[in-house]
Amino acid sequence: MGNCTANMCDRPKNTNIKFSLPGVCFVWQLSMIILFGVFVRYNEESDTHWVYTKMEKNITSDIENDFYFRYPSFQDVHVMIFVGFGFLMTFLKRYSFGAVGFNFLIAAFGIQWALLMQGQGWFHSLDPVDGKIKIGIENLINADFCVAGCLIAYGAVLGKVSPVQLLVMTLLGVTLFAVEEYIILSVLRVKDAGGSMVIHTFGAYYGLSISWVLYRPDLYKSKHMNGSVYHSDVFAMIGTLFLWMFWPSFNSAIAGHGDGQHRAAINTYLALASTVLTTVAISSLFEKTGKLDMVHIQNSTLAGGVAVGTAAEFMLMPYGSLIVGFFCGIISTMGYIFISPFLEEKLKIQDTCGIHNLHAMPGVIGGIVGAISAAAATSTVYGELGLANTFGFKGAIATRVPTVQGGYQAAGLCVALCFGIGGGILVGLVLKLPIWGDPADENCFEDEIYWEVPEDEESVPPILAYNNHMIPNKHANMTETNFAEQH
Amino acid sequence: MGNCTANMCDRPKNTNIKFSLPGVCFVWQLSMIILFGVFVRYNEESDTHWVYTKMEKNITSDIENDFYFRYPSFQDVHVMIFVGFGFLMTFLKRYSFGAVGFNFLIAAFGIQWALLMQGQGWFHSLDPVDGKIKIGIENLINADFCVAGCLIAYGAVLGKVSPVQLLVMTLLGVTLFAVEEYIILSVLRVKDAGGSMVIHTFGAYYGLSISWVLYRPDLYKSKHMNGSVYHSDVFAMIGTLFLWMFWPSFNSAIAGHGDGQHRAAINTYLALASTVLTTVAISSLFEKTGKLDMVHIQNSTLAGGVAVGTAAEFMLMPYGSLIVGFFCGIISTMGYIFISPFLEEKLKIQDTCGIHNLHAMPGVIGGIVGAISAAAATSTVYGELGLANTFGFKGAIATRVPTVQGGYQAAGLCVALCFGIGGGILVGLVLKLPIWGDPADENCFEDEIYWEVPEDEESVPPILAYNNHMIPNKHANMTETNFAEQH
């Protein structure tokens, strides 16, 4: 590689990001340092004054520090963000560097902005006394959650955008997320422990809308790169499995101490198990001789975790979780088979990873399941105190009842959809400007554009190395043109 | 690929699972939903009534919820089940989809059935008041443990069975496991924290017996596929390492709170470290010029974790753990070199992953070590209270003494062996029926049969695609010299 092929030399687009990418990174990181210097401090549990806090609050043991309630879940969520999302997207034959590398970049970029914008940042609980944002372990989890929305959106545009576009998309995405989350969680007082609405619905529609605005009619020119090879599919399974295994931690990470976290983990575990079975069933049913398709196994098996997110903390009951997983496996896999081609052909939405099937539909289902199960909650099932604890019926909303809460939950879903679609269209228009160094239609899904790719036996089109009587086969198609030019 | 080669076109067996696989998945999952609806509820620590439980039991903090004692270990066990077992089996050159994908399927399938059958399911502690099974974090761990037995068994038949056979094998395996575990743990009151007997001995003999019944005399026809390639060996190391690292969590996950979990983790850590050294020593000693064999490093390094399972919670002493690991590394590696060929040629047991060396022999050793160390326990070493806590000498067996406990431990090992061998033969006979869509002898160890496999440069033997005039390019440099020498 490294040789100038015909395609690359006369390519119509300038993908040089030698100044824009470092520029954005430096300016951004310097801004973060200044803003953190002005606004961010440790909270009372991560400050050396904790020793005084313990005295004041009569806390007898350090194990009561929130760190010990949440750190194991935090680390699981962290793995989902960086390894889970990163490796899930390595399935393309020649975009693994971009998948795992740009995922890494935008997550590290986004979590800093997220700490300022959300969780207990500017929008939530600026300390009333000193005007500072006080951070602890829960903020780190919330920052990871916030970035998850942008990484979901990345799935829709994977391989078709430049890293500079991704940074802009993340910057604006985190900002939109923070406002949306503030409205849903703090204004409407909606419960969404696992973020079916706040994270998945928002993130997915944000990404799909951007992809719709950035529609590439000539994307077929990169069609030969838009697929997997054997080992790239195995790499993607690393992402799938870490997402699948740690999803109970995702949905329980910021749930209530004690039974809240406990129940959220159980519900998610069950929903995910159920999803695997129906995903396999549908995948097998629609392929010749019942063969399974790796795309479904890599993605649809996760749909149950998305859909059980909102209600994970509720008394959904073990069988309720199984039912949610059951339907999501079916719907998500059918989505890959029937809906994705429709979206691409009719609605002009090119969705590289199929986030519509993995995040959008299951996210909306999750919001609906949450609204229904909230509306149906009774003090018989929850106990009076349990009901108040679970739904947060105290303070300003001490008199709210479950049926009303159900209505607010549904309203929250609408807010997430509006922010996702509206925000995505606006951001898409910004990203359409011809200044971001995105790849030409014939160079999509190709690491060569933004990465130094090692010379590699496997990557050298073998035709250049050895040849003579061309034996036509499917594989040779992609190199034949170059071959013809050389002879 | 995807072309019809001679072998595949005239294959004598029908591997179409288009209806059987979806059928089993749907029927099964619907049954689970119904059974969970009738029988399964949250336990007192995962129910919203936890707030009342705390009051009644005078519990001052949510951190006393069992969730915080066991959740980190649970997640480690979860990783072992899905990534550990799954990737360990990806070593075959062309069966990585089947290894990691079917492992995923049968684990997700098995854990649901296991929640009903074991742990505190039907066999253990159906709530006497309302007849429900009450689940919490410990049940999730037990369900994962139960499935581990079936995944071990999968190792023996890897590449030679259809996914439908695997589901049947898991369904019956979990059932047998639950009965066996009930007898060993609840009737005989045997201690087996890490499951050397209950999980490993049972699982391994179950799998070996099935493989014996399903013996394929013409398996040599797939011999060229029954090996690794460079990158598949690296993928397998992901499985090995996650199993190795998290084995201390496996053996301590359901051990007693406090010192029990603490000691189990230490003992396992030490036994595993010791095993690595002797595995390397034996591997090097029996290969020409002392080269190491990846098969040994991938598998035998784990034998110490298996063998220390039963006694992990006991006062085995740090040096005792090292001794267990020392011998298991030797025995397991020697097993791969000498015993596996013997089993295949003389006893007609075809054991793809060598589970006899990794689980069967170390499991039996673990049972024996457990029996001896239980029989040798004294109140001088344990303290009176420590002895009672560790071996559960209370209630009906308050007067049992260590020597008697040693006898019961040995009896437990026999039960595990009987269930493994007897159950395996019966299940093997069921799986021998010609209705399950298993592959022909010449198509074993081949993902192509049950998966849509991507077209792939690497898989096309280059000779078929191109050959003759050499075009020099950078890539060719490294081989040109050699080439010149040969011509």
Next chain:
Amino acid sequence: MGNCTANMCDRPKNTNIKFSLPGVCFVWQLSMIILFGVFVRYNEESDTHWVYTKMEKNITSDIENDFYFRYPSFQDVHVMIFVGFGFLMTFLKRYSFGAVGFNFLIAAFGIQWALLMQGQGWFHSLDPVDGKIKIGIENLINADFCVAGCLIAYGAVLGKVSPVQLLVMTLLGVTLFAVEEYIILSVLRVKDAGGSMVIHTFGAYYGLSISWVLYRPDLYKSKHMNGSVYHSDVFAMIGTLFLWMFWPSFNSAIAGHGDGQHRAAINTYLALASTVLTTVAISSLFEKTGKLDMVHIQNSTLAGGVAVGTAAEFMLMPYGSLIVGFFCGIISTMGYIFISPFLEEKLKIQDTCGIHNLHAMPGVIGGIVGAISAAAATSTVYGELGLANTFGFKGAIATRVPTVQGGYQAAGLCVALCFGIGGGILVGLVLKLPIWGDPADENCFEDEIYWEVPEDEESVPPILAYNNHMIPNKHANMTETNFAEQH
């Protein structure tokens, strides 16, 4: 492969380790068993007498056992040692077995020796009553930490030494580490929670000095093997990400209970996020058209975690952590671009993984940041009690003040440097003896020397296997028939 090529047949060096490797492993492991038998016992939290300890100390709950404070962090550190370091070094095209396998061997070997030598081993706190070393979870973490120093050193000599040399290097490295750590932590009473000085500075200079003594002027003969291929770079990202994600656990694992661990995690999280941005910026800025280089992404993104190690527990402030990360990303990446070539050409230090950029420079920076932030500590920021807790101003050093502590911190850095450089030179001289079976200059970075490597389509330069006269070999069997059919 497996064929004898010209290079290998007349190679001047004997790489046969058939007796030396098993010999060292056996002797070593037997010694460990004896020494553990004489010296090592469970500590009061992992012994069955814990039930009495609780009574004596009036501890009301098992959750107060140190196990629950540290086990999740321990497992994260464990993953960093075995998967993190192991996979980070798999980037070479044909040394992945050696990277992950020898890393596994020397870590399992080193942790046993480390338990005796450091943490609360011989050098720290031999029980005054019975002369035993009492181990618990903190010792396991310290053993892992100790081994980390040797694994860092392995990075400098990767691909150029035999496994026997690695074992000797680890044995002596752990010994030096224990003495160095004892002087720094116990004599000078220096704080170094994340080991910037004790682990990274020592380990890196130890490895660089060894590499300097073992300088190979003819290493260019293996130049074609000293690089990556596409998939080996993706494997290396597994190592990078697990190191990156779990670094907050590394730096907080042995920090003080409560706010200490909490703050160390936050500081590390922030420093690492910042490093990613500046690494990407510099990598892009110095490559043509702004392309990113995988070497930088794999390594320099981690530099912030190294550099924040010493001060992680201090009130470094969130913006302080970002600043540390900011500069380390720049310095480390510049190191790969400018300093590594200089070291190799002018100073004759061949540093395969670039540990000078990832561990040496950031480690020294970490020591300096620690000294400055200790010297600048005030009771206004920390609170009186917080200051004493954080810096351990009690007992013999109850009257020490922050400025003096700063001086001691700087002295600690000098000790680490001296032990690293001095120890490395001495050990290098030992390893230069011609008895260890190291590879010839033309066989470096090649798994074939110490591993049974599978025959592999990808690895066989296809020109050797097929073209022209078919050379029959095992691999060719499966394609010969098809080939014949087509011609």
